[in-house]
Amino acid sequence: MSENLSSGGLWVFCEPTPAGVHPVAFELLGKASRLASDLRCSVTAVLPGKNGSLAPGLGAAGADTVLLIENADTEQPDELQYTAILTGLVRKYSPSILLFGATAFGRSLAPRLAARLDTGLTADCTALAADPETGLLRQTRPAFGGNLMATIVCPEHRPQMATVRPKVFPAPVPDPDKPWRLITEARTAGPRAFEWLEQLASGADSDIGEADVLVAVGQGIGSAENISLAEKLARKLHGSLASSRPLVDNGIMPYPRQVGQTGKTVSPRLYLALGISGAIQHMAGVAAQKLVAVNTDPDAPICGYADIVIRCDCGAFLRAMLDLLA
Ligand SMILES: Cc1cc2nc3c(=O)[nH]c(=O)nc-3n(C[C@H](O)[C@H](O)[C@H](O)COP(=O)(O)OP(=O)(O)OC[C@H]3O[C@@H](n4cnc5c(N)ncnc54)[C@H](O)[C@@H]3O)c2cc1C
Numbered sequence: 001m002s003e004n005l006s007s008g009g010l011w012v013f014c015e016p017t018p019a020g021v022h023p024v025a026f027e028l029l030g031k032a033s034r035l036a037s038d039l040r041c042s043v044t045a046v047l048p049g050k051n052g053s054l055a056p057g058l059g060a061a062g063a064d065t066v067l068l069i070e071n072a073d074t075e076q077p078d079e080l081q082y083t084a085i086l087t088g089l090v091r092k093y094s095p096s097i098l099l100f101g102a103t104a105f106g107r108s109l110a111p112r113l114a115a116r117l118d119t120g121l122t123a124d125c126t127a128l129a130a131d132p133e134t135g136l137l138r139q140t141r142p143a144f145g146g147n148l149m150a151t152i153v154c155p156e157h158r159p160q161m162a163t164v165r166p167k168v169f170p171a172p173v174p175d176p177d178k179p180w181r182l183i184t185e186a187r188t189a190g191p192r193a194f195e196w197l198e199q200l201a202s203g204a205d206s207d208i209g210e211a212d213v214l215v216a217v218g219q220g221i222g223s224a225e226n227i228s229l230a231e232k233l234a235r236k237l238h239g240s241l242a243s244s245r246p247l248v249d250n251g252i253m254p255y256p257r258q259v260g261q262t263g264k265t266v267s268p269r270l271y272l273a274l275g276i277s278g279a280i281q282h283m284a285g286v287a288a289q290k291l292v293a294v295n296t297d298p299d300a301p302i303c304g305y306a307d308i309v310i311r312c313d314c315g316a317f318l319r320a321m322l323d324l325l326a
Pocket residue numbers: 217218219220221222243244245246247258259260261262263264274275276277278279280281282285294295296297300312313314315
């Protein structure tokens with residue numbers, strides 16, 4: 001089928017999830033179609049699994065081609081297996097650009113593939129732009145603890161590879177009339193890296209990296225009772241509870257909820273920081289659309305980052321908010 005898929009295109013990896021495809025794939029397809037019009041190339045959605053019924057949604061989101069990889073295991077996706085499959089496909093079709101969501105799986109898969117293909121990878125991009133003259137992808141990401149934005153290009157090797165944080169780009173408005181086509185590949189699945197023994201439910205609200213709203217607590221939260229109130233507020237706002245590092249170090253909050261340089265990078269629409277000073281190592285993980293800081297100290301560094309500063313005791317703020325939303 002190689003004659004049907006032109007080389008030099010822009011590929012978006014569509015991560016399988018139990019619900020279908022990870023939402024970041026749609027965000028990337030929307031961005032990819034804008035980049036592709038600058039670069040005058042096509043967009044391919046790389047969709048593992050046999051479920052062709054997901055393809056029209058990817059076509060409507062911007063894919064010119066949906067490349068269905070039938071033998072990839074979507075029940076128990078495995079980085080080693082996917083690396084082998086994608087290496088073969090990239091060598092066969094020679095895309096110029098390959099984008100992944102910076103999800104836990106994408107962050108594990110993309111570097112393996114880049115190493116196998118002997119090319120570069122820019123992780124955790126927050127902006128992408130195309131240079132139509134050179135065909136280069138300008139990949140921007142925070143560097144030096146978020147103090148600097150670095151724009152990186154990969155002039156010598158192909159494909160140019162990047163991971164992009166979820167919610168950096170808006171999901172496109174689907175266009176069901178846009179033409180697209182389906183190509184099916186049945187690659188040998190290859191060895192797995194892991195043997196799956198059991199899959200444990202992680203709790204509906206535990207992935208802070210994907211939450212739209214985060215209520216984050218720091219050392220200024222004051223008491224366990226206030227943490228319970230913060231969790232209640234997070235639930236009311238359909239969000240999750242996050243934490244600064246000292247609370248994790250002290251065993252008060254679990255590590256998966258830690259935001260920052262040594263925790264997770266988050267990009268919610270709203271980040272409500274309660275009693276967090278805004279140390280550089282914390283802010284390195286915060287890429288929120290709106291940051292609201294509740295702090296008793298108007299000189300706390302977080303006030304310099306915040307869109308709105310509420311100078312108030314955390315406990316008093318939480319009780320007032322919960323009363324308001326009751
Ligand atoms: C290598 C390295 C990596 C690190 N990685 C991380 C990381 O990933 N994530 C992270 O968070 N930190 C990280 N840190 C730690 C970081 O430097 C800070 O120490 C930490 O972020 C501070 O946490 P905090 O803001 O909760 O506490 P504090 O700095 O103690 O701030 C508490 C804030 O609460 C306010 N406050 C006090 N009482 C109240 C009240 N009643 N109501 C409202 N506000 C109040 C205070 O004014 C203050 O601003 C790292 C440090 C190092 C050296």
